[in-house]
Amino acid sequence: MKYRLVTPGPSMAPAETLLALARPVRHHRTPENKSLTAEAISLLKQVFCTKYDVVIFASSGTGAMEAAVSNIVRPGEKAVVLSAGKWGERWAELCKTYQANLIELKADYGKVVTPHRVEAVLREHPDVVAVYAQLSETSTGVEHDLAAIGQAIRRTPSLFVVDGISGVGAVECRTDDWGIDLLAVGSQKALMMPPGLAFLSVSEKAKQVMESRPAPPAYYFDLQKYLRKAAENDTPYTPAHTLIAAQVESLRMLLNVGMETVWRQTRAMSRAMLAAAGALDLRPFAERPTAGLTVLSVPEGVDGAAWPKLLESKYGVKVAGGQGSLKNKVIRIAHMGYIDAIDVVGVVAALEWSLADLGRPVDFGAGVAAATRILAEEFVSRD
Amino acid sequence: MKYRLVTPGPSMAPAETLLALARPVRHHRTPENKSLTAEAISLLKQVFCTKYDVVIFASSGTGAMEAAVSNIVRPGEKAVVLSAGKWGERWAELCKTYQANLIELKADYGKVVTPHRVEAVLREHPDVVAVYAQLSETSTGVEHDLAAIGQAIRRTPSLFVVDGISGVGAVECRTDDWGIDLLAVGSQKALMMPPGLAFLSVSEKAKQVMESRPAPPAYYFDLQKYLRKAAENDTPYTPAHTLIAAQVESLRMLLNVGMETVWRQTRAMSRAMLAAAGALDLRPFAERPTAGLTVLSVPEGVDGAAWPKLLESKYGVKVAGGQGSLKNKVIRIAHMGYIDAIDVVGVVAALEWSLADLGRPVDFGAGVAAATRILAEEFVSRD
Numbered sequence: 001m002k003y004r005l006v007t008p009g010p011s012m013a014p015a016e017t018l019l020a021l022a023r024p025v026r027h028h029r030t031p032e033n034k035s036l037t038a039e040a041i042s043l044l045k046q047v048f049c050t051k052y053d054v055v056i057f058a059s060s061g062t063g064a065m066e067a068a069v070s071n072i073v074r075p076g077e078k079a080v081v082l083s084a085g086k087w088g089e090r091w092a093e094l095c096k097t098y099q100a101n102l103i104e105l106k107a108d109y110g111k112v113v114t115p116h117r118v119e120a121v122l123r124e125h126p127d128v129v130a131v132y133a134q135l136s137e138t139s140t141g142v143e144h145d146l147a148a149i150g151q152a153i154r155r156t157p158s159l160f161v162v163d164g165i166s167g168v169g170a171v172e173c174r175t176d177d178w179g180i181d182l183l184a185v186g187s188q189k190a191l192m193m194p195p196g197l198a199f200l201s202v203s204e205k206a207k208q209v210m211e212s213r214p215a216p217p218a219y220y221f222d223l224q225k226y227l228r229k230a231a232e233n234d235t236p237y238t239p240a241h242t243l244i245a246a247q248v249e250s251l252r253m254l255l256n257v258g259m260e261t262v263w264r265q266t267r268a269m270s271r272a273m274l275a276a277a278g279a280l281d282l283r284p285f286a287e288r289p290t291a292g293l294t295v296l297s298v299p300e301g302v303d304g305a306a307w308p309k310l311l312e313s314k315y316g317v318k319v320a321g322g323q324g325s326l327k328n329k330v331i332r333i334a335h336m337g338y339i340d341a342i343d344v345v346g347v348v349a350a351l352e353w354s355l356a357d358l359g360r361p362v363d364f365g366a367g368v369a370a371a372t373r374i375l376a377e378e379f380v381s382r383d
Numbered sequence: 384m385k386y387r388l389v390t391p392g393p394s395m396a397p398a399e400t401l402l403a404l405a406r407p408v409r410h411h412r413t414p415e416n417k418s419l420t421a422e423a424i425s426l427l428k429q430v431f432c433t434k435y436d437v438v439i440f441a442s443s444g445t446g447a448m449e450a451a452v453s454n455i456v457r458p459g460e461k462a463v464v465l466s467a468g469k470w471g472e473r474w475a476e477l478c479k480t481y482q483a484n485l486i487e488l489k490a491d492y493g494k495v496v497t498p499h500r501v502e503a504v505l506r507e508h509p510d511v512v513a514v515y516a517q518l519s520e521t522s523t524g525v526e527h528d529l530a531a532i533g534q535a536i537r538r539t540p541s542l543f544v545v546d547g548i549s550g551v552g553a554v555e556c557r558t559d560d561w562g563i564d565l566l567a568v569g570s571q572k573a574l575m576m577p578p579g580l581a582f583l584s585v586s587e588k589a590k591q592v593m594e595s596r597p598a599p600p601a602y603y604f605d606l607q608k609y610l611r612k613a614a615e616n617d618t619p620y621t622p623a624h625t626l627i628a629a630q631v632e633s634l635r636m637l638l639n640v641g642m643e644t645v646w647r648q649t650r651a652m653s654r655a656m657l658a659a660a661g662a663l664d665l666r667p668f669a670e671r672p673t674a675g676l677t678v679l680s681v682p683e684g685v686d687g688a689a690w691p692k693l694l695e696s697k698y699g700v701k702v703a704g705g706q707g708s709l710k711n712k713v714i715r716i717a718h719m720g721y722i723d724a725i726d727v728v729g730v731v732a733a734l735e736w737s738l739a740d741l742g743r744p745v746d747f748g749a750g751v752a753a754a755t756r757i758l759a760e761e762f763v764s765r766d
Contacts (some may be wrong), residue, residue, distance in 0.1 A: 001640075001723070002721070002726075003723070014385075022405065023546055051512055076582065076753065094431050139489050158609025257384075279594055314762070315725065315762075316725075317725070338385070340385050340699070341732070342385070342387070342699075342700070342729035342730070342732060342733055343385075343729065345728055345729050345751055346725035346726065346728050346729040346733040347725070349724070349725060349728040349751070349754075349755045350725055353753055353758070353759055356759060356763040357763055359762055362759075363751025364752070364755050364756040364759045365748075365751065365753065365754075365755045365756045366752065367755075368732070368751040368754075368755045369747070369749065369752040370748065371730045371732075371751075372735055372736075372748045372750075373747040373748045373750075375732065375736070376735065376736055376739060376745075376747045379697070379698075379736045379740075380736050381710070381738040381740055
C-alpha cells in the first residue's frame with residue numbers, strides 16, 4: 001500500500017532531496033561547506049522574503065522558538081503572546097521559562113486573535129519587548145492576520161516574532177513587508193525536508209535590541225554567536241551539513257516555481273479542500289483557515305479516534321488527529337510541502353471512502369468533484 | 384512538480400525496491416546469491432500461478448519473447464500469431480526471423496482475436512507447433528480471452544505461448560489453469576521494478592517439445608541452458624543479481640497483498656477509468672479492455688500530439704501516446720504496478736484539467752466523481 005504523508009509536519013520530501021541525504025559524508029570545515037552554507041542562507045532569505053540575516057540551527061523548530069525568546073526577553077520584561085492553540089501556548093511556556101512578564105491574548109480554539117486586540121494591548125503597555133504569534137496555528141488551522149498585526153507593531157519599539165515553522169515556504173509570508181523581526185522556521189514542513197534543521201531570520205531592529213542588552217541566558221541558542229558565524233557562512237557548533245545540502249535541493253525546487261506561485265497554489269489547494277468538505281457536509285474548524293492546512297471537525301456519528309487510523313491503515317493516507325482538548329474532535333490535513341493538486345483530489349477520495357466505512361452516508365464523488373472544480377480555476381488556462 | 388509515471392511500462396517502483404538497488408554490489412557466485420535466486424524463482428512462480436520452471440534473463444522482455452520462439456519453432460514449421468497490435472506484430476517478426484511458416488490471425492486495432500478463430504485454425508492445421516498471443520495488447524488496450532483460447536489449444540499438440548510482459552502481476556493470469564506453456568514477463572511493468580530483467584515460465588509440455596528436437600539457433604537465449612542452471616538456482620551467464628534482489632522486494636510486496644486481491648483491485652481501477660471516461664464523453668479504444676491499461680481515443684477537436692505533452696509538462700502526469708498508425712489518435716494510461724486507487728482519481732482530475740486547457744468543454748468533477756463512485760464499490764465495506 002502506498003503511504004501518503006499529509007500531516008502538518010513532517011511532510012513528504014522529494015526524491016532529489018532524499019538522495020542528497022544519501023551522499024557520502026564529507027568533512028564540514030571546508031571551503032566547499034562554506035559555499036554550501038552561503039547558498040543555503042541566500043536561498044532561505046529568498047523563500048522567507050527577507051533581506052536580513054538568517055541563521056541555521058541543528059535543532060527542531062522549538063530550538064529556533066527558544067532562541068527567539070531567550071535572546072530577547074529578560075526576566076520581568078513584558079512579552080505579549082497570541083494564544084489560540086497549542087503552538088501559541090508553546091510561546092507562553094517559553095516566555096514563562098525565561099521569566100517574562102507574560103501578557104496572553106487568548107482566543108478560543110478555532111478563533112483568531114484580531115489585530116485590534118494587539119493594537120490595544122500595545123497602547124496599554126508601551127514597554128512590551130516582543131509580540132509572539134504563529135503564521136499557522138497548526139493545532140486549530142487558523143491564520144491570524146499577520147500583515148495587519150505587523151502594521152500595529154512596527155509603529156512601536158516592540159519586536160514582532162513569528163513562529164512560521166509550519167507554513168513558511170507554502171503559505172504567504174512577507175517577512176520584511178509585514179515587519180516580522182524574528183521568523184522561526186523548521187525544515188520538515190513546507191520546506192520539503194525531513195526534520196533536523198531550524199532557521200531564524202533576524203531584523204536590524206531585533207539586532208539592535210539584542211546588542212543593547214547583557215548576554216542572554218543561552219549557550220547553544222546564543223543568537224549573536226550564530227549571527228557572527230553566519231557572516232562568515234559558518235555556524236558556531238557542528239553544522240548538520242548533510243541536512244543543509246539536502247535542504248538546498250528543496251529550496252532550489254521551491255524557488256524554481258517561485259514563491260508567489262507556490263503561495264497561490266497552496267491557497268488553491270486549501271480552497272479545494274474546503275469546497276470538498278462543504279460538499280461532504282463537513283465543517284472546517286478554523287474561522288479563518290490557513291492555506292497550508294485544513295482542520296475539519298469530526299462529524300456527528302463518526303468515531304474521531306477511528307477515522308484517522310482507518311485512513312492510514314486502509315488507504316495509506318496519514319492525516320493528523322486533534323491535540324489536547326481537540327483529541328478525537330478534529331482531523332488535520334496538510335497541503336504544504338511536496339504535495340500537489342493531484343494529491344489533494346486523491347486524498348479527498350480517501351476521505352469519502354473512509355467516512356462511508358465508518359457508517360456515514362456519503363454521496364460518493366461529491367467531494368472530489370468540488371475539489372476538481374476549484375482546482376480547475378487555478379490550473380486551467382482560459383483565453 | 385511531482386512526476387507520476389502512468390505509462391504501460393516502465394511503471395513506478397516502490398522506494399523499498401529502489402533502495403535495494405542502492406545496496407553495495409557483492410560478488411554473484413556465492414551461496415547467498417543462490418539463495419536469492421531460489422527465492423526469486425519461488426516468488427515468481429507464485430505470482431505467475433505456475434508450478435513449472437521459471438527462468439530469469441538479464442534482458443528486456445523481448446529477449447524472453449525471442450527465447451520463446453527460437454527454442455520452439457524450427458524453419459518451415461507452423462506458428463500461429465494473434466496479431467491485433469504492435470505486440471502481436473512483434474511475435475510475427477520473431478517468427479519470421481526464425482523462418483517459421485507464419486499463420487497470422489489478424490484483428491483490426493482495438494479488436495480481439497476470438498477463441499473461435501484460434502480453434503478453427505488449429506483444426507485446419509493440426510501441425511501447428513505453437514500459438515503466440517498477448518495477455519494485454521498494450522498498443523490498443525485489448526485483452527484476448529486467454530482462458531478460452533487456452534482451452535482450445537490444450538486439446539492439441541500445440542504450445543500456448545503468451546507475452547505477459549505487460550500485465551502479469553496486475554492482470555489476472557492463471558498460467559497453469561489456462562494451459563499457458565510459455566509465459567514471458569518483464570520486470571518494469573506490473574512487477575514494480577525498473578527495466579533489466581525478463582522471465583519465462585516453461586511447462587512440462589514445452590520441455591518435451593524442446594527435448595525432442597535438435598539444438599536451437601540460440602546461444603544467450605538457449606532456454607535449456609537456463610533450465611538446467613535454474614535447477615541449481617543459478618544462471619548460465621552473469622546474473623543481474625542486484626536487479627534480482629530488488630525484484631524480490633517487489634514480489635514480496637505483491638504477494639503480501641495476494642494475487643487475487645491485486646487482480647481485483649486492478650480491475651476496479653480499470654472500471655473506474657472507464658467510468659470516468661464515460662462521464663467525460665471519452666471513448667475507450669479497446670472493444671474488450673485489459674484491466675492493466677486504459678486506452679482512450681483522442682476526442683474530436685483535441686490535438687492528440689499536444690494532449691500527452693501537456694499532461695506531462697503542466698501536470699507531471701506521464702501517459703503514453705499511440706504507436707504506429709495510432710500515433711496522436713489515442714492516449715494510454717496504465718494502472719498496473721505501484722499505482723493505487725488514489726492515484727487513479729488524481730490522474731482523472733489531470734485529464735479533466737488538460738482537456739479544458741486544450742479547448743474542450745469539460746464538466747469539471749464529472750470524471751473524478753464517476754471514478755470515486757466505482758472505487759467505493761471496491762473499497763468501502765458494507766455490513
